[in-house]
Structure formats: C-alpha cells, structure tokens
Amino acid sequence: MGDVVKFQKPVVQHAKSSDGFVRTLIAAVVIAFGSGAAGYYLLGDIPLATAAATITKPLTAYGVCSGSVRYHCVVDGDTLWIGGQKIRVADIDTPEVSEPRCPSELALGNKATARLVELVNEGPFELKAWPGRDEDKYGRKLRVLVRDGHSLGDILVSEGLARTWTGRRQPWC
Numbered sequence: 001m002g003d004v005v006k007f008q009k010p011v012v013q014h015a016k017s018s019d020g021f022v023r024t025l026i027a028a029v030v031i032a033f034g035s036g037a038a039g040y041y042l043l044g045d046i047p048l049a050t051a052a053a054t055i056t057k058p059l060t061a062y063g064v065c066s067g068s069v070r071y072h073c074v075v076d077g078d079t080l081w082i083g084g085q086k087i088r089v090a091d092i093d094t095p096e097v098s099e100p101r102c103p104s105e106l107a108l109g110n111k112a113t114a115r116l117v118e119l120v121n122e123g124p125f126e127l128k129a130w131p132g133r134d135e136d137k138y139g140r141k142l143r144v145l146v147r148d149g150h151s152l153g154d155i156l157v158s159e160g161l162a163r164t165w166t167g168r169r170q171p172w173c
Contacts, residue, residue, distance in 0.1 A: 090130035094116075130142035
C-alpha cells in the first residue's frame with residue numbers, strides 16, 4: 001500500500017561502537033546549536049521512504065517546531081516533520097495556527113497542536129500512505145498516523161480538535 005515507518009517510544013541507549021559514538025556526537029551538536037531541540041531524533045541510516053523501518057535510537061520526544069531547523073517536530077494539528085521530511089496528516093483537517101481567521105480558530109488550533117504532540121509521544125506509530133496520492137500541492141507527504149490499527153487523526157476528531165478530511169478545507173470561524 002505504501003511506505004510504513006514505525007516509530008519507537010524514546011529510549012535512552014549508550015553508544016557501543018565508534019559509529020554509534022559519531023552519531024551520538026553529531027546529534028549532541030545539532031541539539032546544542034539548533035533551535036527547537038526538543039524535537040530531534042537520531043535516525044541512523046534509515047530513510048523515510050524505506051518500506052518498513054524502525055527508529056532505534058531516539059534522543060528526545062517530539063515537541064512543537066521552532067526555529068529554522070526542523071527534523072522531528074509538530075508544526076500544527078495536522079502537520080509534522082519526521083526525519084527532516086514534512087508530513088501532512090492526510091485523514092484530518094485542523095484549525096490553522098499560522099494564519100487563523102479568528103481567535104477561536106487559533107485557540108482550537110493550539111489545542112490540536114498540543115494534543116498531536118502528546119499523541120505522537122505516547123508510543124510507537126506507523127505512517128501509512130494515503131491511497132492514490134503521495135504528496136499535496138505544497139510537497140508534503142500525505143500519511144495517516146496509525147497506532148494499534150487506529151488512526152491518531154480519528155482521536156483528534158473524536159475529541160473535537162479536528163475534522164475528517166473531505167477533500168477540501170472548511171472554515172473554522
């Protein structure tokens with residue numbers, strides 16, 4: 001059906017080889033000098049496009065994106081960065097936080113963003129390709145986030161923080 005990437009809950013592991021040491025050192029430098037460091041993971045040699053891959057050495061949990069360096073972080077309730085690639089959660093639409101049309105949209109958008117951060121940090125999840133379309137018009141990969149066979153987007157919908165994607169945006173104000 002498409003790309004499936006499994007993400008492990010953050011676990012602290014010590015480098016056991018010179019290769020592991022180099023990866024850990026590089027990650028420490030990125031964290032020390034990058035803004036928004038709360039969202040970085042050490043991926044090793046696993047590309048996002050791999051059919052099935054596991055992140056085995058995460059450093060920290062996802063956080064809200066900040067600054068210009070974006071590797072593993074949440075932009076808003078339906079957009080996040082994974083392994084340096086921008087992902088659009090394909091099965092939902094959430095209120096805008098970057099250009100909201102009213103104060104209530106911004107407030108709900110901030111709640112959706114915070115909840116997505118919580119959801120992706122609760123444990124392993126998979127990325128499943130959106131049938132028939134790999135990217136949106138902005139070049140974001142279209143993926144459904146799934147844990148234990150259930151869409152994380154559906155959780156946001158059930159909590160009133162998102163709408164099921166119908167193929168076009170609808171106003172939140």
